[in-house]
Amino acid sequence: MTAPARTVIDVRNVGKAYRRAAGGSTASLRNLGELRARTTHWALRDISLTIREGEALGVIGVNGAGKSTLLRLMSGVTAPTRGSIHLYSTISGLLTLGESFQPVLSGEENALTAAILGGLTQRQARKRLQRIAEFAELEHVLHQPLRTYSDGMKLRLAFAVAIHVEPRVLLIDEVLAVGDLRFRQKCLGRLAELHDREAVTVILTSHDLEQVERLCDRAIWLADGVVAADGPPADITRLYRQSLQASIGEISTNDRGVLRSGDGRVEIAAVRMNSVDGEATMIVRGEPLVIEVDVVVHEPVEEVVFGISGYGRRGDLCFDLATAYDKVVVGPLTGEHTLRLTLHRVDLSPGPYTMDLGVYAPEFAHVHDFHGGAYTFEVMGDPNPGVLDPPRQWQVT
Amino acid sequence: MRDRHQHALDVVTHLVMREVHLRYRRSLLGWMWVLAQPLARFAVLAFVFTRVLPLDVPNYSVFLFSGLIGWLWFSSGLVSATASAVERRDLLMRPGIPRLLIPVVSVLTDATDYIAALPVLVVILLFSGGVPLTWLLLPVVMLPMFMLILGLGYAFCAANVYLRDVKILVTVATLLGFYVTPVFYPAEQVPEQYQWLLDLNPVAILLDLQRAVLVDGIVPDLTQLALIFAISGGVLFVGTAIYQRASRNFVDEL
Numbered sequence: 001m002t003a004p005a006r007t008v009i010d011v012r013n014v015g016k017a018y019r020r021a022a023g024g025s026t027a028s029l030r031n032l033g034e035l036r037a038r039t040t041h042w043a044l045r046d047i048s049l050t051i052r053e054g055e056a057l058g059v060i061g062v063n064g065a066g067k068s069t070l071l072r073l074m075s076g077v078t079a080p081t082r083g084s085i086h087l088y089s090t091i092s093g094l095l096t097l098g099e100s101f102q103p104v105l106s107g108e109e110n111a112l113t114a115a116i117l118g119g120l121t122q123r124q125a126r127k128r129l130q131r132i133a134e135f136a137e138l139e140h141v142l143h144q145p146l147r148t149y150s151d152g153m154k155l156r157l158a159f160a161v162a163i164h165v166e167p168r169v170l171l172i173d174e175v176l177a178v179g180d181l182r183f184r185q186k187c188l189g190r191l192a193e194l195h196d197r198e199a200v201t202v203i204l205t206s207h208d209l210e211q212v213e214r215l216c217d218r219a220i221w222l223a224d225g226v227v228a229a230d231g232p233p234a235d236i237t238r239l240y241r242q243s244l245q246a247s248i249g250e251i252s253t254n255d256r257g258v259l260r261s262g263d264g265r266v267e268i269a270a271v272r273m274n275s276v277d278g279e280a281t282m283i284v285r286g287e288p289l290v291i292e293v294d295v296v297v298h299e300p301v302e303e304v305v306f307g308i309s310g311y312g313r314r315g316d317l318c319f320d321l322a323t324a325y326d327k328v329v330v331g332p333l334t335g336e337h338t339l340r341l342t343l344h345r346v347d348l349s350p351g352p353y354t355m356d357l358g359v360y361a362p363e364f365a366h367v368h369d370f371h372g373g374a375y376t377f378e379v380m381g382d383p384n385p386g387v388l389d390p391p392r393q394w395q396v397t
Numbered sequence: 398m399r400d401r402h403q404h405a406l407d408v409v410t411h412l413v414m415r416e417v418h419l420r421y422r423r424s425l426l427g428w429m430w431v432l433a434q435p436l437a438r439f440a441v442l443a444f445v446f447t448r449v450l451p452l453d454v455p456n457y458s459v460f461l462f463s464g465l466i467g468w469l470w471f472s473s474g475l476v477s478a479t480a481s482a483v484e485r486r487d488l489l490m491r492p493g494i495p496r497l498l499i500p501v502v503s504v505l506t507d508a509t510d511y512i513a514a515l516p517v518l519v520v521i522l523l524f525s526g527g528v529p530l531t532w533l534l535l536p537v538v539m540l541p542m543f544m545l546i547l548g549l550g551y552a553f554c555a556a557n558v559y560l561r562d563v564k565i566l567v568t569v570a571t572l573l574g575f576y577v578t579p580v581f582y583p584a585e586q587v588p589e590q591y592q593w594l595l596d597l598n599p600v601a602i603l604l605d606l607q608r609a610v611l612v613d614g615i616v617p618d619l620t621q622l623a624l625i626f627a628i629s630g631g632v633l634f635v636g637t638a639i640y641q642r643a644s645r646n647f648v649d650e651l
Contacts, residue, residue, distance in 0.1 A: 119404065
């Protein structure tokens with residue numbers, strides 16, 4: 001019954017181009033020739049996103065996908081080349097780690113500066129110093145010069161400050177990748193607390209997909225300067241993991257929002273489950289499931305591999321089947337074909353499942369067509385936390 | 398809105414104090430070093446132009462010192478403001494810190510040197526006849542100086558991000574500027590045919606005004622004051638516009 005949360009950041013059709021000198025050298029008169037020969041690189045092509053108050057958004061993607069650029073744009077430290085960004089809240093952030101720190105000054109003096117730069121007044125910053133030091137577990141060295149601190153201690157200090165400046169929207173760029181595991185867990189815990197109790201909006205980029213899954217309630221996958229997928233973290237990280245495994249070249253989504261990739265030589269045209277067209281199929285535990293895949297062969301191929309895998313609600317892999325694993329040779333193919341996979345009985349726990357379907361070149365060398373998270377079925381019954389719901393009998397003797 | 402201004406003020410105050418603190422904390426004499434640079438220069442120039450090449454200026458030491466501290470604020474403020482964005486990338490990467498503040502911090506940090514040197518001027522004045530009441534008008538003279546340094550600083554700072562040579566050019570220009578501005582010689586001694594050069598130099602006007610209130614005890618001429626406010630205001634306006642436009646993408650260039 002709650003009203004829709006208000007928008008805090010509105011990103012519309014944003015593109016960001018960087019111009020780089022050919023040699024990558026710094027700008028100076030000596031390199032004027034190179035300056036002219038600058039090439040334009042679009043780090044972000046066309047991004048539209050609405051971030052609502054209280055969301056915890058994880059941004060994932062390979063290096064160079066534009067994650068940091070997106071965070072910089074959302075924090076307002078740089079402007080988009082095209083499109084527009086509207087910020088409806090004050091933004092706090094950890095885009096860089098302790099760059100403002102001065103090695104000769106003490107931890108206390110540095111924390112004070114960081115807190116003031118983070119949005120507190122002098123007086124508020126002083127008052128909060130104690131809590132910051134406690135969280136960072138640095139009370140005993142607070143008066144030592146910062147140059148005596150390890151990188152981990154600096155991170156702790158920087159992070160402790162960032163979460164004690166009463167952020168409304170907190171942007172975190174990768175910095176949680178540093179530091180020891182225990183402190184990282186503490187930070188994540190504190191972030192979750194800020195998010196749950198005080199409805200702080202959190203936006204973080206991370207290579208640690210588990211962090212994203214645990215903390216976030218929404219994830220986007222950036223690939224090649226566009227949002228390749230947007231949705232629940234478990235789904236998005238799963239798709240991302242698969243793409244890393246398959247090292248898929250091109251990624252696009254079709255009109256249904258299904259993640260799709262591949263060279264298209266063999267195209268998946270239609271999928272039926274138990275002879276029913278479409279997406280959500282209900283099945284009864286222990287009953288068979290027949291999956292039929294119609295393919296159109298655009299360029300004749302000698303041999304292909306079909307792969308079908310299913311995931312549970314939490315993104316856990318429940319089955320991962322491929323013709324190649326079962327030594328089934330498919331091909332040569334021309335024209336149209338239908339592949340039929342019969343699972344004799346489905347003993348999965350009741351609940352929703354999603355499936356990925358793929359047609360690959362032999363040895364999974366490359367992808368002809370891959371539909372990620374596109375097909376769902378549901379096993380009827382009361383859900384239970386296990387993966388399997390095996391046929392069984394209890395006996396007491 | 399009010400909060401935001403309060404915060405901007407806190408940020409500037411804190412950063413200026415921190416810079417000043419940093420500059421002198423590791424040296425043995427600490428604060429005394431603030432005065433070392435103007436005093437050393439003062440000693441050399443005073444020796445040269447009273448003993449070696451005497452300039453016929455009454456009360457030369459007061460004349461020289463007042464001009465020198467004004468010039469030092471101008472030249473060092475301009476150079477540090479020019480370098481500020483490149484050197485304070487960390488501030489540019491902070492969401493919520495207005496980019497306009499970064500050169501302001503530099504100019505104000507150098508203003509503290511100027512202010513710290515004023516007591517020395519008072520001491521010299523006491524030895525040579527007393528401190529005029531017109532000192533009360535000092536803020537009115539410092540303000541256009543601040544505006545001029547900041548305005549030029551904004552423009553050069555923006556240019557320096559795209560072309561790092563700008564800082565070096567500005568440094569060289571201030572070295573030359575020292576000789577074409579009446580810092581250690583009086584404007585009246587410049588031959589008639591070169592007077593137009595001084596008329597084009599706003600720093601010459603500013604030093605003139607400073608000497609009027611700090612040394613001569615003269616209430617500045619209102620037209621001259623209006624003129625310098627117009628010039629400084631214009632420079633600040635243009636400089637701010639250039640900086641505002643360029644600074645949107647500073648982070649990408651650093």
